Amino acid sequence: MRDPIAVATIVDALRQANGDSRTRLLLREGMTLETLIDALLRAPVSERDAARLMTFALESGDFEVTPDFTSRPSHLKFIYDPPNSLRVVDIVMLTESRTFSSDDIWLRLRDV
Numbered sequence: 001m002r003d004p005i006a007v008a009t010i011v012d013a014l015r016q017a018n019g020d021s022r023t024r025l026l027l028r029e030g031m032t033l034e035t036l037i038d039a040l041l042r043a044p045v046s047e048r049d050a051a052r053l054m055t056f057a058l059e060s061g062d063f064e065v066t067p068d069f070t071s072r073p074s075h076l077k078f079i080y081d082p083p084n085s086l087r088v089v090d091i092v093m094l095t096e097s098r099t100f101s102s103d104d105i106w107l108r109l110r111d112v
Contacts (some may be wrong), residue, residue, distance in 0.1 A: 006056045007109070010036065013043035013053075030066075030108040033058070037090060037102055051078065051088040057107055058091075066106040069093055 001007055014023040014031075017039035026035065036057055040050040055076065057063050072095055079090035093100040 002060050002062055003056065006053060006060070007062055009043075009045065009049075010040070010053055010057060013039040013045070017042050027109040030064075030106045032103045033091060033105040033107060034102040036107060037088075041089065047087050051086075054088065054091055058093075058105075062110055063107045064110055066108075067100065067104075069095065072096060 011023065011027065014026060014036070018026065033054070037054060040053055043050065045053070058065055058069075058076065075094045077092045077094055078088045079092065081087050081089040090102050092102065093105060
C-alpha cells in the first residue's frame with residue numbers, strides 16, 4: 001500500500017457514510033467514484049483534503065480503477081460549487097475519445 005493513512009481516511013469516510021458492512025462490500029466488490037465523492041464531501045475533512053483524497057484514489061495504485069486510464073492520455077477535470085470556489089463536488093475524466101463522469105468510473109481496493 002502506497003499511502004496507508006490516505007486509504008484509512010477514505011475507509012473512515014465510507015464507514016461514516018455507509019456503515020461498516022456496506023463499506024466492506026464497497027471496498028471488496030467496487031463502488032463508483034460518485035459514491036466515494038459523496039462520502040468524502042460528508043466526512044469531517046477539509047475541502048482541500050477531500051479533493052486530494054479523490055485524486056489519490058484514482059492515481060495511487062491502491063485502488064483498481066475501471067476503465068483503465070493509464071493506457072491512453074487522460075485528464076482529470078474537477079467540478080466546483082460554486083464556480084471559482086475551492087469546493088470540489090464532482091470529477092470527470094477526459095480522454096481523447098470520451099468523457100467519463102464519476103458514475104462511469106469504478107474503484108475497488110486492491111488486495112494487500
